[in-house]
Amino acid sequence: MNHFEQQLRILGEEPFESDRLDTLQVNLGKLCNQACLHCHVEAGPLRTEIMSRETVEAVVRVLKTHDIPNLDITGGAPEMNPHFEYLVEQATALGKHVRVRSNLTVYFEEGKGHLPRFFRDRRVEVIASLPCYLEGNVDAQRGSGVFEKSLRALRWLNEEGYGHPSTGLVLNLVYNPVGDYLPPPQDQLEEDYRRELSLRYGLVFNHLYVITNVPIGRFRHDLLRTGRYDDYLQRLRDAFNPTTVRSVMCRNLLSVGWDGRLYDCDFNQMINLAVNHGAPTTIFNFDLTRLERRTISTGEHCYACTAGAGSSCGGALT
Numbered sequence: 001m002n003h004f005e006q007q008l009r010i011l012g013e014e015p016f017e018s019d020r021l022d023t024l025q026v027n028l029g030k031l032c033n034q035a036c037l038h039c040h041v042e043a044g045p046l047r048t049e050i051m052s053r054e055t056v057e058a059v060v061r062v063l064k065t066h067d068i069p070n071l072d073i074t075g076g077a078p079e080m081n082p083h084f085e086y087l088v089e090q091a092t093a094l095g096k097h098v099r100v101r102s103n104l105t106v107y108f109e110e111g112k113g114h115l116p117r118f119f120r121d122r123r124v125e126v127i128a129s130l131p132c133y134l135e136g137n138v139d140a141q142r143g144s145g146v147f148e149k150s151l152r153a154l155r156w157l158n159e160e161g162y163g164h165p166s167t168g169l170v171l172n173l174v175y176n177p178v179g180d181y182l183p184p185p186q187d188q189l190e191e192d193y194r195r196e197l198s199l200r201y202g203l204v205f206n207h208l209y210v211i212t213n214v215p216i217g218r219f220r221h222d223l224l225r226t227g228r229y230d231d232y233l234q235r236l237r238d239a240f241n242p243t244t245v246r247s248v249m250c251r252n253l254l255s256v257g258w259d260g261r262l263y264d265c266d267f268n269q270m271i272n273l274a275v276n277h278g279a280p281t282t283i284f285n286f287d288l289t290r291l292e293r294r295t296i297s298t299g300e301h302c303y304a305c306t307a308g309a310g311s312s313c314g315g316a317l318t
């Protein structure tokens with residue numbers, strides 16, 4: 001039993017079970033036009049693992065035959081998968097609410113300039129990474145020139161109507177710490193972002209999600225290499241907040257890997273911690289009844305979701 005499971009037992013939350021499934025989060029692969037320092041996916045331009053058409057079709061079949069209202073598409077840069085547009089079109093035609101986790105700079109890759117309008121026409125929610133409103137911090141984490149391109153992409157989305165409350169076209173931003181510390185309070189940082197992006201660049205957005213860095217993938221390697229892993233994990237443990245446990249995203253979300261395997265969340269996917277306890281393990285043998293009441297697989301990294309105000313793909317939990 002890992003340390004996190006012991007916490008759950010103390011709280012009387014063991015076995016830790018999922019509830020109604022409202023979101024299928026599909027990871028279209030590890031291919032990305034960036035190679036950020038903190039990336040838990042360890043994505044990059046040379047990765048070849050991407051979801052095939054056959055697996056995308058299986059996802060569409062599941063969406064068609066089950067009452068799962070939300071499709072959350074992630075990667076890598078999911079827009080680089082050649083079946084990306086097909087998946088979005090099929091899901092929106094089925095009336096699903098589609099969210100795309102976008103790194104923004106991908107719109108400037110060859111053949112990707114249609115994306116902002118493609119999103120607008122299908123009323124896709126865009127969730128865009130922007131770890132700071134200061135150029136130096138963004139470029140340090142995500143690569144030289146990323147900040148300037150990100151601003152251009154945000155301006156483009158604003159011009160298509162994104163981020164203006166009256167249009168209903170939702171543009172949410174994602175902040176994650178540049179280092180091994182917990183994020184500041186979400187409301188306060190959202191105010192700072194709104195003020196600074198408006199004053200400095202004339203940009204608008206709907207909400208800011210703050211997400212705690214999970215000590216897996218490239219971020220974990222960096223922590224280990226620099227001897228900071230144990231301290232970071234201890235910081236997360238010390239900040240454990242029991243009130244977040246019932247709101248963690250794995251309770252209502254299921255993650256689909258690029259090869260069709262199922263996971264309790266994208267983080268578990270990246271450490272190959274598949275759904276277990278008898279639940280179906282791939283999109284090809286999907287069984288909603290069994291998956292909705294599955295026991296969630298947890299690990300030490302789950303402290304990142306339950307530290308401080310809590311953290312999920314939709315930001316803080318409390």
Ligand code: SF4
Pocket residue numbers: 032033034035036038039040041042043044075076077103129142
């Ligand atoms: S953090 Fe996002 S943009 Fe950066 S390498 Fe990973 S998937 Fe790509």
Ligand code: SF4
Pocket residue numbers: 248249250251264265266267268296297298299301302305
């Ligand atoms: S990492 Fe977070 S979302 Fe994933 S299983 Fe742990 S608590 Fe749930």
